[in-house]
Amino acid sequence: SGGTLWADTGRKSRYGMAETKQKREESLEAGEAARVTWDSPVQFFFTVLGFCVGLGNIWRFPYLCQQNGGGAFIIPFLIMLVVVGMPLLLLELALGQKLRVGAAEAWKKVHPALAGVGYGSTIVATIVGCYYNVIIAWCIFYLGSSFTTTLPWSSCPLTEDNQTIAECEDSSETQYFWFRTTLDASGSIDDPVGIKYWTFLCLVLSWVIVYLILMKGIASSGKVVYFTAMFPYVVLTIFFFRGITLKGATAGLSHMFTPKLEMLLKPTVWLDAANQVFYSFGLAFGSIISFGSYNNPKKNCVKDVIIISFTNAFTAIYACAVIFSILGFKAVHLFEKCMEHDVGILMPMYPEFKNRNMEDIPQDEYSLAMSGFTKIHPQNLLKNCSLVKELDDSAQGTGFAFIVMADVFTKIPGAPFWSALFFMMLLSLGLGSQIGIMEGVMSTLFDQPSLKHIKKPVLVGCVAVGCFSIGLVFTTGAGEYWLTLFDSFGATGLTFIAFAELLSVMYVYGHERFTKDIETMTGVRPGLYWQLMWRFVSPTLMAAVIASSTYFMLTNKPVYTAWNRNTAAGEKKEYAGWSLGVAALLAMSSLIPILVGLVVHLVKRCNSRDNKHAYEAGKFYRVDTTASTVPMLGDNYEDFPDLPVGDEDSDSDSGTGIVMDREAGKPFKLEVMD
Numbered sequence: 001s002g003g004t005l006w007a008d009t010g011r012k013s014r015y016g017m018a019e020t021k022q023k024r025e026e027s028l029e030a031g032e033a034a035r036v037t038w039d040s041p042v043q044f045f046f047t048v049l050g051f052c053v054g055l056g057n058i059w060r061f062p063y064l065c066q067q068n069g070g071g072a073f074i075i076p077f078l079i080m081l082v083v084v085g086m087p088l089l090l091l092e093l094a095l096g097q098k099l100r101v102g103a104a105e106a107w108k109k110v111h112p113a114l115a116g117v118g119y120g121s122t123i124v125a126t127i128v129g130c131y132y133n134v135i136i137a138w139c140i141f142y143l144g145s146s147f148t149t150t151l152p153w154s155s156c157p158l159t160e161d162n163q164t165i166a167e168c169e170d171s172s173e174t175q176y177f178w179f180r181t182t183l184d185a186s187g188s189i190d191d192p193v194g195i196k197y198w199t200f201l202c203l204v205l206s207w208v209i210v211y212l213i214l215m216k217g218i219a220s221s222g223k224v225v226y227f228t229a230m231f232p233y234v235v236l237t238i239f240f241f242r243g244i245t246l247k248g249a250t251a252g253l254s255h256m257f258t259p260k261l262e263m264l265l266k267p268t269v270w271l272d273a274a275n276q277v278f279y280s281f282g283l284a285f286g287s288i289i290s291f292g293s294y295n296n297p298k299k300n301c302v303k304d305v306i307i308i309s310f311t312n313a314f315t316a317i318y319a320c321a322v323i324f325s326i327l328g329f330k331a332v333h334l335f336e337k338c339m340e341h342d343v344g345i346l347m348p349m350y351p352e353f354k355n356r357n358m359e360d361i362p363q364d365e366y367s368l369a370m371s372g373f374t375k376i377h378p379q380n381l382l383k384n385c386s387l388v389k390e391l392d393d394s395a396q397g398t399g400f401a402f403i404v405m406a407d408v409f410t411k412i413p414g415a416p417f418w419s420a421l422f423f424m425m426l427l428s429l430g431l432g433s434q435i436g437i438m439e440g441v442m443s444t445l446f447d448q449p450s451l452k453h454i455k456k457p458v459l460v461g462c463v464a465v466g467c468f469s470i471g472l473v474f475t476t477g478a479g480e481y482w483l484t485l486f487d488s489f490g491a492t493g494l495t496f497i498a499f500a501e502l503l504s505v506m507y508v509y510g511h512e513r514f515t516k517d518i519e520t521m522t523g524v525r526p527g528l529y530w531q532l533m534w535r536f537v538s539p540t541l542m543a544a545v546i547a548s549s550t551y552f553m554l555t556n557k558p559v560y561t562a563w564n565r566n567t568a569a570g571e572k573k574e575y576a577g578w579s580l581g582v583a584a585l586l587a588m589s590s591l592i593p594i595l596v597g598l599v600v601h602l603v604k605r606c607n608s609r610d611n612k613h614a615y616e617a618g619k620f621y622r623v624d625t626t627a628s629t630v631p632m633l634g635d636n637y638e639d640f641p642d643l644p645v646g647d648e649d650s651d652s653d654s655g656t657g658i659v660m661d662r663e664a665g666k667p668f669k670l671e672v673m674d
Contacts, residue, residue: 035100036218038294043222048291048308050229051282051436053315055135055401055429061280061316062256062323063396064272069263070256074317076264076273081313084541085277087533088498089288090305090518090526091505096292097301098517102443103286106293107501110509112604116597117504118444120497120590121286125440127490127586128285130467131483132437133210134474135398136430137202139423141182142402146420153177154410170568174407179570182402185563186477189485189579193477200475203468210434211464214442215457218294221435228432233315235425236322239418243325246412247359252328255391256320267548274545279491280312284498287436290443300522330408331390338385339366345382346373363387398480401426438463484560485575489583493590495549499542500594506534558583 038044065073099106104118145152156168156176168176179185186193213224243249263269282288292301336358343353343361350369353361370382395404409419445451445459473482505514511534519525558580561570575583 036294037296038218039222041299043218043225044291044295044299045304045307046225046229047218047222047436048288048304049311050225050432051287051291051439052280052308052312053229053232053429054280054282054433055426056276056280057312057316057319058323058426058429059397059400061276062320062327063400064276065256065320065324066392068266068269068272069260070258072259072261072263073269073273075259076270077276077316078313080270080273080277080541081309083533083537084274085281085283085312086305086309087530087538088278088283088502089281089309090302090530091502091514091534092283092288093292093295093301093305094514094518094521095505096289097295097297097299097521100293100297102293102447103289103440104444105447106289107504110504113598113601114500114504114508115601116593116595117497117500118286118289119593119597120493121284122441122444123593124491124494124497124590125285125287125437126467127486127589129434129437129441130470131474131486131490132430132434133206133467134199134203134471134479134483136206136210136427136434137199137475138182138398138402139427139430140202140205141198142406143420143423143427146416146423148416151406151410151415151419152181153406154415167565167568172403172407173410174403176568177406178398178402179563180565183480183563184477185480187564188562188573189478189481189560190576191478192473195472195475196477196479199479200472203471203475207464207468207471209431210438211460213431213435214438214460214464217442217446217456218439221439225432225435228428228435231428232425232432235421235428236319238421239326240318240322242412242418243322243329246326246329248329248332249325250328251332251387252324252326252391253321255328255388256324271545271548274541275549278495278498278545280316282433282436284494284501285437286440286444290439291436293443297521300524302518302522302524302526326408327404328391330404330411331387331393333411335385335387335390338383338390342366342370342382342385345380346370349373349376398483481560481562485579485583486586488558489586490589492549492553492587495542495546497590497594499539499546502534502539502542506539511535 038047061077065071068076095106095110096103099109101109102118103121104115107114107116107118153174153176156164156173159165165176167180171179182199184193184196213221244253295301339358339361343358343366346369347353350373353369366385370384374380374382405422406419409415409422412418441463442460445463446456451459473479476482505511511531515526515531557574559572559574562573563569564571
């Protein structure tokens, strides 16, 4: 009739909660039916492998071995891999495979209050992606510099008067090339100086490469991963056979694999092992969930986790052996050069050293002669050379790749070839990890309903331009100091996010339900090992890691190493107050979405409950009216409000909500008046 509105409450009440509940269950059971999938299981494996096996396997793991007991460090590393790495990897992979959405949507489906967990992961991935590409840009610069007959960092540059530049002479050729030629580093983070055009151009190139790889999602990146995942193994194998033929390789390998078991009693060793495992798997970035979402729902993800974990551990140890065989060569070279200096001083007193090669002089004989000389001449110019000291002289991160390894290549015949090969390997490793990191960002955006209409190449382009703009700060004279700040604090929330993921799946989604999901998908029910790790061991260890990391951050004032041009050396500096503010913002940025998501859910839930038994204030509701009163009531005429009866927030113990008899529902008319 005329202007009267009708509300069929019989139909609404019948299907209220049952329909909502059924839809939610179906979404959890089936995920997105139209989700794109990998071309083959091999493509999936190489993508995850390329993401997990990154720069950290080359320049972080060998350093940790060196600092934490040599071969003894492998023991806590493998234990942490089994009790923390594998359980969390299966959790993320299986969750993505089950729900078939990116990280943000996946955690919404687990529970609406957890929506912020996925967005926290996305923020971390964005921060890391911004500075990770700068490392790729530096690799491009060094790769381009290697295509010469003589490496530019093999000798110090000369002044106009043909004099060696004092700053280079006081440090080393590779340090000067890194700090002054590549970075043109300023004196502190407060002094950016300006953008260095060569770094800027390399950063542009690196983002163009990443964009071309990611522009069509896994349809384009899936083709590239075959190269980025396999090429580093080819190069490592080439370096392995070249390394073991170098003089001093045995000393390096012996130093690396000789275990110092007493180091296992130090808690910091186990903490380092846990952190290395956590970051080497790339957990909590959202990328693993995204990769799993492209899997066939029936794929055996348990087997994938075991294979990936074994490969990751093997790669770390294999790369460590390769690196130490080369570092052994460098250490022996420096030790003999040092000995040559000392023997020249000792020779008048010990003529038996005359006409002997340094490698023919046993270290015991040298030490005995040096001791005798020191007793007679307490004041002397002896350097007191030690091979162990040279082997212990370590570096990590950019210092390892761009200073230590760059220096090694200057001493190997065919230096430009080996240098180019090494930096091509780093470039490949960096791109493999960057593909995974940015997938954690892109999958969240691709899953947003409001962005569905935007084509992938356009969306990827917008993200690339945004990250590139943020990355411009790393192309300044203070670029490396900013990168250290981002690297130290940007991923702080990752461990907490992973901890929240573990608790959410086990105690919110339910460990029994999750176990059943995996059994349904794979046909294999996770046994006692997985249950113990998920529910007890892994959460306990992660809580310990979070507590110790928080304690360390609160008790140690953060510092960075700045290049001092006057002393030609790095010096420790404390961050200024404003930069500590930036650090705090970076550290909290991934945790804020978690709190916001929780608060929003609680507010919605409270409002929903308040409205269950109350009509809107200031309105008068009339039921069973037969005549239209729209002309009288005008805009105040409304439908009877839908009461939140039988939705997912229902307090009904039955779990099925309120479902009325099909014949009970009858239509009625409603008018509302002030």
